[in-house]
Amino acid sequence: MYFTDGMPAAMRGVHWQKSQRSNGQGNCVELAQLPTGETALRNSRHPGGPILIFTRAEIDALIEGMKNGEFDNLVD
Numbered sequence: 001m002y003f004t005d006g007m008p009a010a011m012r013g014v015h016w017q018k019s020q021r022s023n024g025q026g027n028c029v030e031l032a033q034l035p036t037g038e039t040a041l042r043n044s045r046h047p048g049g050p051i052l053i054f055t056r057a058e059i060d061a062l063i064e065g066m067k068n069g070e071f072d073n074l075v076d
Contacts, residue, residue: 011040011051018044 014032022028028044039059042051054062065071 014040016042016047 011032011034014034016030016032018028018030022044030042030044030047032040032042034040034053037056039054039056040051041054043049
């Protein structure tokens with residue numbers, strides 16, 4: 001995983017999506033599948049801002065952890 005050092009992240013040709021559970025208050029993240037097989041993550045309020053890039057294994061681990069309730073203590 002790496003961070004783009006706060007530089008604008010121009011990613012053309014990718015489809016960004018956010019959860020259908022996102023609310024209208026702008027507290028959302030967006031994900032995009034990259035041609036490399038990695039997944040990009042960004043703050044929906046700052047679409048031109050920095051992004052995080054995750055490998056498939058990292059995204060799989062995150063999703064499985066969420067499904068198993070491993071991060072439930074982080075939400076109200």
